Amino acid sequence: MVNEYKLKTPLHEDDIRKMDIGDIVYLSGIIVSARDSGHRRALELLNKGEKLPIDLHGLAVYHLGPVVKKVNDEWKVIAAGPTTSARLEMYEAEFIEKTGVKMIIGKGGMGAKTAEACKKFGAVYTIYPGGVAAVAAKSIKRVINVYWLDLGIPEALWVLEVENFGPLMITIDSKGRNFYDKIYADARNRLDKEIYPKLGIT
């Protein structure tokens, strides 16, 4: 049974813990974009004992490099769909542990290390449909701030206020279960047991 939740940041661990893979979330509050360079720099700073420009405890991190436009000195987000999360697998477990972020938003799935961290620290990984960027931008009410623009627009930390951003599907829950595990296991099985034999491929 699929549940639907409306949540607002800061997110609390007991809300996170009750959600299961397949559940849907609509999120309001503050999300912060971070991609490869953003994750890398954040971890470098934290490991040196320094602070991030924004405290991520209880917030959501979005794997996003937006299209933005500056209108009268104010940034406006034009398109804001997710980027491929798999690239962040090498950082995310440590990122969850050290920042206290409670929700990761991306697309395409993440791996076992992230799932382990979600379980241990009470976080979830959710997906938003990739490429649905014009619609996603409509949930972004304003750009609160932007840090690390020296990394380039796609890699900077965009601090965004969102309203009912979703549907976000829980893909890794805080029990460490991964929605994609079964999809890929079934696909592997079909390839080896049905498709290859039918085509005479060994």
Place this chain on the structure above:
Amino acid sequence: MIRLNLEDKLFNATIQLIEAAATWLPNDVENALKMAYEKETNPLAKNMLKAMIENVKVARDEVLPICQDTGTVIFYIKAGEKFPLLGKLPVILKRATIEATNKIPLRPNAVDVFTGKNSGDNTGRYIPWIEWEIEENSDIAEITVMLKGGGSEAPSLAKVIPPGQGLKGVIKIVLEDIFEAGAKPCPPVIVGVGLGPTGDIAMKLAKKALLRPIGMRSDNPEVAKFELQLLEAINSIGIGTHGMGGLTTALDVHVEYAYRHPAALAVAVATNCWAARKSTMKVYSDGKIEYLTHPYLNKEVK
């Protein structure tokens, strides 16, 4: 009235061409998504397809980028040998890319490999990338822009196999690649397969195959049959829309080939995400512009 010279017309038309590609998904792709939606039985996949089709409409109606990854700018040029601006084309296309980045806007996606610095305007060493074909006895240039998303580059590969493995070897490479890529390249994808004597030739053909409209088969009946066989096999894997499972992992498969070497069969796979953004125009020597994939523009531009 200001009379624009051919160079100015080409510059302006190219900006329009890039904007059309970024904001208006070609009809063949949109129709394929709608068909996938109609027949889909998996509710999760169906919901995703619905959101994607809605996004295509919003982007078109409000002239917004369909996807925030507005891609690497790649031009395919088929130019007549007598096209008056043949030598100037690269400079004009580069200028238009910079202006389009600023105006539409596009996301700046050109990053120096060694310094990590983003140029900020979608140009840089060899970027925008240009592929040329020169045609005899013509003074027309047909220019296609592809805005190639980065996520759907993950499955790109070229591999040389012993020709003895034959087409079965080709099928296995393609299927394993699509399986490995899973949800990462934003399926349903469009798959381009290139076959030939060397890795680079196969890869170029695979990429070029992505330009063919969805549903259009190879003019070689053997190849056409192979395309359909590959498509059916890919869609049997069950990755589905954004990895939700379901019926459609690929919208189409296009195969292009060159004669191979006796000792080598090179196989390349290129994929495009569902938001397969491209647009084509014809530029005549008198400055007339004809938009082929986005004909609604023909009314607006003289």
